[in-house]
Amino acid sequence: MRIRISHDTVYRYESPPAGVIQVLRLTPRNHDGQYVTDWRIDVSQECRLDSHEDAFGNLTHTFAAAGPFTELSVLVEGEVETRDTQGVIQGAVERFPPTLFLRETALTAADPAIADYARAIRSEAGDATLDVLHALLERIHRDIVYDTAPTHSATTASEAFALRRGVCQDHAHIFIAAARTLGVPARYAGGYFRRADGLVLQEAGHAWAEAFVPELGWTGFDPANGICPTDAHVRVAVGLDYLGAAPVRGSRYGGGTEALTVALHVDQATRQMQD
Amino acid sequence: MLARTADNLYWLSRYVERAEYLARILEATHRVATLPVGYAGSTNEWESALSTAGCAAAFFALYNDANEENVTEFLTFSTANPNSIRQCFEIARTNARAVRTALTVEMWDAINGAWLEIKGFGTGSQTRDEIARFLRLVQESSLRYDGSAYRTMLRNDAYWFSRLGVFIERADNTARILDVKYHLLLPAQEHVGGPLDYFQWATMLRSVSALTAYHWVYRESLKPWLIADLLILNDQMPRSLASCYENLARNLDQIARAYGRQGPAQRQARAVRARLENSRMDEIFQGGLHEFINGFVADNNRLGATIARQYLM
Numbered sequence: 001m002r003i004r005i006s007h008d009t010v011y012r013y014e015s016p017p018a019g020v021i022q023v024l025r026l027t028p029r030n031h032d033g034q035y036v037t038d039w040r041i042d043v044s045q046e047c048r049l050d051s052h053e054d055a056f057g058n059l060t061h062t063f064a065a066a067g068p069f070t071e072l073s074v075l076v077e078g079e080v081e082t083r084d085t086q087g088v089i090q091g092a093v094e095r096f097p098p099t100l101f102l103r104e105t106a107l108t109a110a111d112p113a114i115a116d117y118a119r120a121i122r123s124e125a126g127d128a129t130l131d132v133l134h135a136l137l138e139r140i141h142r143d144i145v146y147d148t149a150p151t152h153s154a155t156t157a158s159e160a161f162a163l164r165r166g167v168c169q170d171h172a173h174i175f176i177a178a179a180r181t182l183g184v185p186a187r188y189a190g191g192y193f194r195r196a197d198g199l200v201l202q203e204a205g206h207a208w209a210e211a212f213v214p215e216l217g218w219t220g221f222d223p224a225n226g227i228c229p230t231d232a233h234v235r236v237a238v239g240l241d242y243l244g245a246a247p248v249r250g251s252r253y254g255g256g257t258e259a260l261t262v263a264l265h266v267d268q269a270t271r272q273m274q275d
Numbered sequence: 276m277l278a279r280t281a282d283n284l285y286w287l288s289r290y291v292e293r294a295e296y297l298a299r300i301l302e303a304t305h306r307v308a309t310l311p312v313g314y315a316g317s318t319n320e321w322e323s324a325l326s327t328a329g330c331a332a333a334f335f336a337l338y339n340d341a342n343e344e345n346v347t348e349f350l351t352f353s354t355a356n357p358n359s360i361r362q363c364f365e366i367a368r369t370n371a372r373a374v375r376t377a378l379t380v381e382m383w384d385a386i387n388g389a390w391l392e393i394k395g396f397g398t399g400s401q402t403r404d405e406i407a408r409f410l411r412l413v414q415e416s417s418l419r420y421d422g423s424a425y426r427t428m429l430r431n432d433a434y435w436f437s438r439l440g441v442f443i444e445r446a447d448n449t450a451r452i453l454d455v456k457y458h459l460l461l462p463a464q465e466h467v468g469g470p471l472d473y474f475q476w477a478t479m480l481r482s483v484s485a486l487t488a489y490h491w492v493y494r495e496s497l498k499p500w501l502i503a504d505l506l507i508l509n510d511q512m513p514r515s516l517a518s519c520y521e522n523l524a525r526n527l528d529q530i531a532r533a534y535g536r537q538g539p540a541q542r543q544a545r546a547v548r549a550r551l552e553n554s555r556m557d558e559i560f561q562g563g564l565h566e567f568i569n570g571f572v573a574d575n576n577r578l579g580a581t582i583a584r585q586y587l588m
Binding site for chain 2: 091
């Protein structure tokens with residue numbers, strides 16, 4: 001599928017900041033089943049975009065915008081050609097051995113509740129890693145209600161699990177915490193999802209998880225949707241948790257309260273290619 | 276577009292690119308072969324040139340000795356070699372005649388003009404000066420052809436098929452140089468040679484017109500692992516494997532967009548491009564440079580066959 005993405009992140013400041021520095025993880029890379037045909041980043045203030053690769057292999061762009069200004073917008077637009085690989089990731093940048101992704105982080109630490117949950121699922125599903133992960137996928141999708149209200153970007157997996165509610169980021173964190181408890185390396189994947197129900201205007205990008213399955217390699221699991229990634233997913237960045245793969249992270253000097261709005265359109269490109 | 280038209284455009288570009296490459300190899304080999312034995316080492320440069328040109332077997336079926344005269348004759352004017360420069364232009368011109376209407380006037384002039392001038396060199400043996408003049412002519416003709424294609428062709432499937440030919444051939448040629456000379460690029464510990472290899476490295480870089488480019492990019496004296504990086508992974512270098520595949524993926528994508536269909540050729544090109552984009556030189560050395568190059572050559576041949584099956588038959 002050829003997916004067209006337009007992602008505008010706008011910050012409005014109550015009083016103008018003296019400067020803003022941001023690190024963007026907004027550029028997808030090519031791998032098997034994903035080919036970026038067109039991609040550009042536009043920042044509303046005059047600045048230089050320095051491109052680097054972070055430790056996980058994500059493409060990052062850093063800029064420093066000098067104030068004062070009352071509004072800063074980062075617009076990302078592009079087109080990606082995707083193919084369904086049943087969620088298996090191949091040909092991507094892998095800088096670390098999988099065992100690094102057993103590391104616990106604050107956002108993905110498994111409390112006893114998650115640990116018990118994970119172990120219960122494993123005892124039902126059997127020993128095969130893939131079966132366990134699929135069971136985990138299904139159960140989290142069923143048990144955690146999609147709700148944007150109670151959580152925010154700093155909510156930990158344990159907090160969201162206790163509420164049994166959250167957004168895709170929380171679903172992903174819970175999945176990762178559970179998988180790591182069972183000794184399966186898991187990581188956070190952020191990107192875009194083209195919805196089949198026709199809803200083009202979205203509030204935020206999408207998040208899911210990837211786990212290392214012994215015979216297959218890194219495989220995606222999308223607990224918010226209850227599926228493995230298909231050709232509707234565009235994978236942009238990976239990390240140990242949300243913080244490592246966050247689309248925008250930054251600091252500002254001064255400026256009063258900051259209001260963030262996101263306008264995201266994810267749709268099929270008008271010209272599709274028959275396979 | 277008729278498969279046959281696409282086929283002619285594709286092979287026209289491939290043969291012109293091939294002729295230019297042969298001319299560059301010969302020039303580079305002439306240069307290193309004139310050095311005293313103490314500088315260049317004991318390898319037979321003319322044999323190396325044959326391997327780099329991919330026609331060692333055919334040569335030894337006709338000749339016993341790989342020396343300057345035989346190899347130069349074999350690669351330039353020989354009618355017994357189906358891939359000699361003269362034969363390349365012969366086939367290129369035949370292809371060009373068949374698709375005359377798909378070419379612009381300037382492109383046809385470039386090919387036909389080159390063919391006529393090459394005929395003018397006759398069939399007798401040539402002096403070194405004449406050979407040098409001939410090789411210059413070949414390179415200039417190729418640049419004229421390429422330049423006029425870029426500057427005057429409409430951006431439609433005819434253009435993109437031509438470009439596919441250029442980049443497949445170019446990737447093939449760079450891969451072959453790497454294949455023949457890979458042992459010169461291994462990291463220092465495994466490296467058998469020494470200061471003599473400087474001339475070998477310089478020759479490699481000259482064959483892909485990258486000697487100055489190297490210094491511009493790396494600002495260091497010649498180091499084998501940086502040469503490998505320049506020729507394999509560096510996107511800035513137009514003859515690198517990564518750059519060729521960036522263009523192949525893009526041109527195949529344009530064709531897919533124009534036709535509304537994509538197939539195995541697009542997928543294969545993208546996969547190789549992603550792999551080259553995501554690799555680092557130290558990872559390649561760890562996995563084995565020769566193995567990597569062999570793998571790439573196989574992939575490249577497979578893509579050529581896939582393009583042929585998908586569009587040219």
